Amino acid sequence: MEMQNPTHLLLVSSPGLGHLIPVIELGKRFALHHNFKVTILAVTSQTSRVETQILNSVLTSSLCHIIDIPSPDLTALVAENDAVFTRLCVTMREAKPAIRSILSEITPRPSALIVDVFSTEAIQIARELKIMNYVFVASHAWMLALVLYSPVLDEVVEGQYVDQKEPLKIPGCNPVRPEDVFDPMLDRNDRQYKEYLAIANGILQSDGVLVNTWEELQRKDLEALNEGGLLSKELDMKIPVHGVGPIVRQPELDTSSLTHSLMTWLDKQSSESVVYVSFGSGGTLSFEQMRELAWGLELSEQRFIWVVRAPIEGITDAAFFTTGNSQFDEMVKYLPEGFVSRIHKVGLLVPDWAQQVTILGHRSIGGFLSHCGWGSTLESVTNGVPLLAWPLYAEQRMNATLVAEELGVAVRPRVLPTKKVVRREEIAEMVRRVITENGIRERVKEVQHGAMKSLCVGGSSYAALSGVAKAIECSCQNVKCNKN
Incomplete structure (x- = not known):
C-alpha cells in the first residue's frame, strides 16, 4: 500500500561550497528519483556571497527545503592561526544544539539523517531518536579509506607522516605517498589532527557511508571498504559503503x-x-x-x-x-x-x-x-x-x-x-x-561514459542509491508499524 506521506530525509552540510553543493545535489537526487521529502540543514559562513546565491536558487525550486543556520561565534573557541579543518569541526560541534532542536521538532519526523564528514557528532543525536543515519563523503573512496585507516596508522607509524621514507599502506588500496596525505595529517601535533582522528571514528558509528564515486572508477577501493574486503576486515567494519556518484551540480539558468x-x-x-x-x-x-x-x-x-x-x-x-x-x-x-x-x-x-x-x-x-x-x-x-x-x-x-x-x-x-x-x-x-x-x-x-552509465537505471550508482532509499523506506515503515 502506498505511503500517505513521502519519506522525510534530513541532510546536514558544513560551511563551504565544496560541502554545500554536493549535499544539495544528493538531496535533489533523493527527491527526484525516490520521491523523498528533503530538508537540508545548511550551516553557512555568512560571508560568502556565492553560498547565499546557491541557497536562494534551491529555495526557488520545489525539490528541497532549506534551513539556514548561521555559523556559531567561534571567537573564544579557536585561535587565529587554527586551520580551516579545525574551524569546520568546531563550527559543527557548536551547531549541535541547533541540529538537535530541529531534528527533534521538525515535522514530519525525518526517517533518516545524512551528515557530511564534519558533522559526524550529530550521529549520536540520530541514535538517541532512533533515526537511521548515514555519513556522506563528498570525496572519493581512496580518501575515505585513508581517513578510516588513520587511527591504525596513528598507532603504528612513528614520527611525522610527511617524514616517512615509504608510502603509507592501506589494506586493499593503493598506498599513499607521504607528501600526498590529507592536510590534517601534515602535522600530528596540530589541533586539526586530533579532530581528524575523531571524524574517522565517528564515521564508523553510522549505519552506512555514501561516497561520491562509482564502482567502475574505484572498484578496488570500494571492495576493500565493504564486507569481505581487506580494509573492512582489518577495521572490523560493520557498515556498508555505497558508491553513489558522480554527484555534481547541474547547470542552471543564469541570466547574469x-x-x-x-x-x-x-x-x-x-x-x-x-x-x-x-x-x-x-x-x-x-x-x-x-x-x-x-x-x-x-x-x-x-x-x-x-x-x-x-x-x-x-x-x-x-x-x-x-x-x-x-x-x-x-x-x-x-x-x-x-x-x-x-x-x-x-x-x-x-x-x-x-x-x-x-x-x-x-x-x-x-x-x-x-x-x-x-x-x-x-x-x-x-x-x-x-x-x-x-x-x-x-x-x-x-x-x-x-x-x-x-x-x-x-x-x-x-x-x-x-x-x-x-x-x-x-x-x-x-x-x-x-x-x-x-x-x-x-x-x-x-x-565520462562510465560515469554517465553508472547513473542510468541499472547502473551501479543508481542501484546503490536505490538500495539506500529502500532501506530508509523500510525503516520508516517499521517505525510506523511499531507505533501502531
Missing part, C-alpha cells in the same frame, strides 16, 4: 551579464580550444606564483578563461570563507604589467567566481587548470574535459595523484605547487599538452 558575456565569447571559439583556470571557492596563490601563471598562460598561446583571486602569501585556502567579494580593478594590479591588454583577444579574466559547471559544459572548453577539489574534478570529467592538476590543500594532493597517475585524465607539474613555485615555461608546456594530447582526451571521454 557576466555569464552571458562568457558564453558569448566561448561561442566564438573553436571546439576544445579553451583552458578554464580556477582554484575553487577557497584556493589562493602567492603573488610570485600568480605572476608566473599569468606569464605561462600567455606563453602557451592558448585561449583561456581565468577566475582570478587576490594572492595571499603562504595560505593556500585563505579564501575558503570569503568567496565572491573582490573587484576586477583590484585583481589587475597583481598581474604583470601590460598583461591585460596583451591577452584581450585570447583570454578572459573573471574576479573571484564564475558559473563553473556551465563553463565546463561548453563545447569550446578543452582543459581545466584546477586545484583538484573533488567536486571540480568530477565536474570536469563528467563533461569530458581533461585536467591540469594543481593541488593546494585538503585532500587535493591525493586527488591529483589519482587523476594523473591512476586514471590518466590529467597532467601535473613535476613538483607540488605548494612546495615550489611552478615556472612559466612548465605552465605553458602543460597547457599546450592538455589541449593537444589526444591520449588524455580519449581517456577522459572513457571515464
Whole structure:
C-alpha cells in the first residue's frame, strides 16, 4: 500500500561550497528519483556571497527545503592561526544544539539523517531518536579509506607522516605517498589532527557511508571498504559503503551579464580550444606564483578563461570563507604589467567566481587548470574535459595523484605547487599538452561514459542509491508499524 506521506530525509552540510553543493545535489537526487521529502540543514559562513546565491536558487525550486543556520561565534573557541579543518569541526560541534532542536521538532519526523564528514557528532543525536543515519563523503573512496585507516596508522607509524621514507599502506588500496596525505595529517601535533582522528571514528558509528564515486572508477577501493574486503576486515567494519556518484551540480539558468558575456565569447571559439583556470571557492596563490601563471598562460598561446583571486602569501585556502567579494580593478594590479591588454583577444579574466559547471559544459572548453577539489574534478570529467592538476590543500594532493597517475585524465607539474613555485615555461608546456594530447582526451571521454552509465537505471550508482532509499523506506515503515 502506498505511503500517505513521502519519506522525510534530513541532510546536514558544513560551511563551504565544496560541502554545500554536493549535499544539495544528493538531496535533489533523493527527491527526484525516490520521491523523498528533503530538508537540508545548511550551516553557512555568512560571508560568502556565492553560498547565499546557491541557497536562494534551491529555495526557488520545489525539490528541497532549506534551513539556514548561521555559523556559531567561534571567537573564544579557536585561535587565529587554527586551520580551516579545525574551524569546520568546531563550527559543527557548536551547531549541535541547533541540529538537535530541529531534528527533534521538525515535522514530519525525518526517517533518516545524512551528515557530511564534519558533522559526524550529530550521529549520536540520530541514535538517541532512533533515526537511521548515514555519513556522506563528498570525496572519493581512496580518501575515505585513508581517513578510516588513520587511527591504525596513528598507532603504528612513528614520527611525522610527511617524514616517512615509504608510502603509507592501506589494506586493499593503493598506498599513499607521504607528501600526498590529507592536510590534517601534515602535522600530528596540530589541533586539526586530533579532530581528524575523531571524524574517522565517528564515521564508523553510522549505519552506512555514501561516497561520491562509482564502482567502475574505484572498484578496488570500494571492495576493500565493504564486507569481505581487506580494509573492512582489518577495521572490523560493520557498515556498508555505497558508491553513489558522480554527484555534481547541474547547470542552471543564469541570466547574469557576466555569464552571458562568457558564453558569448566561448561561442566564438573553436571546439576544445579553451583552458578554464580556477582554484575553487577557497584556493589562493602567492603573488610570485600568480605572476608566473599569468606569464605561462600567455606563453602557451592558448585561449583561456581565468577566475582570478587576490594572492595571499603562504595560505593556500585563505579564501575558503570569503568567496565572491573582490573587484576586477583590484585583481589587475597583481598581474604583470601590460598583461591585460596583451591577452584581450585570447583570454578572459573573471574576479573571484564564475558559473563553473556551465563553463565546463561548453563545447569550446578543452582543459581545466584546477586545484583538484573533488567536486571540480568530477565536474570536469563528467563533461569530458581533461585536467591540469594543481593541488593546494585538503585532500587535493591525493586527488591529483589519482587523476594523473591512476586514471590518466590529467597532467601535473613535476613538483607540488605548494612546495615550489611552478615556472612559466612548465605552465605553458602543460597547457599546450592538455589541449593537444589526444591520449588524455580519449581517456577522459572513457571515464565520462562510465560515469554517465553508472547513473542510468541499472547502473551501479543508481542501484546503490536505490538500495539506500529502500532501506530508509523500510525503516520508516517499521517505525510506523511499531507505533501502531
